[in-house]
Amino acid sequence: MVRSMTGFGRGVTTTDDFQLTVEIRSVNHRFLEIHSKFPKEWLEIELLAKKQLSQLVSRGKLDITINVKMEEQSSFNVQVNWPVIEAYIGAKEQLSSRIAMEENWSMQDILSLENAILYEKSEIPIEQLKLATQSALNEAAEQLIQMRELEGKQLKTFLLQYKDELMEQLKIIRKFSPQAVEKYRVKLIERMKEITVSKDLDDRILAEVALFAERIDISEELDRLESHFSQLVDTLNEDVSIGRKLDFLMQECLREINTIGSKNQSIECSVAVVQSKTLLEKMREQVQNIE
Incomplete structure (x- = not known):
């Protein structure tokens, strides 16, 4: 399931003697980083809270605050x-x-x-504090994860839409990429006729065009891009943390589209390449916020 790294959760535990409130705020981060604001004498409870959260969340920068209000x-x-x-x-x-x-x-x-x-x-027994903190933290973490999952669904929808748009751009590139070879052949014939009248002109042109076609061939790049898009769809359906894998796929897709742009210089393909780069950058921005 796709989960965002941004969210908020709040949990409350109420007893006859006190009310304990835990709040968790989360933003995107390359790794899992947990910051807490607990009283100094609550070190044991703070360590337990961090351990509990690290088992529920894989990535993100989390800020935990805790507040205790004693009954009068x-x-x-x-x-x-x-x-x-x-x-x-x-x-x-x-x-x-x-x-x-x-x-x-x-x-x-x-x-x-x-x-x-x-x-x-009045002093609250440490064991009572542990139980109260654990209960409030569970409630806050549940709300946090629900919010991250809700935003993750939206991110997944955006990524699949962008992927479909990219597939349309690849169709355009596949359609018009052969034209670059034909245009080069026509241009080469005109150029050769201007400088030579050799009988071996046709053979020389064919050889040159063949070398040019091999040099600008982008079929492998297009195939790899389609493979990356297929992996993207499969990854979005996985139940583990997928943010880093998606980020790697985006880097590979951008590398392939850059290679295509440098090889094929037809006007139609160039326009499609620019559009593809724009879509990939939008996808990368969204991927940066996925756990």
């Missing part, structure tokens, strides 16, 4: 620091023995005492 009721754990409170009480009693002070303390007074109340942020 579980975000903080409030503790009374009794040793500190008792120390403040002792200090107050000492002050009261010398100066008049109010006996009652308000809650505001207590909260104003440094370190009297401890606020501890």
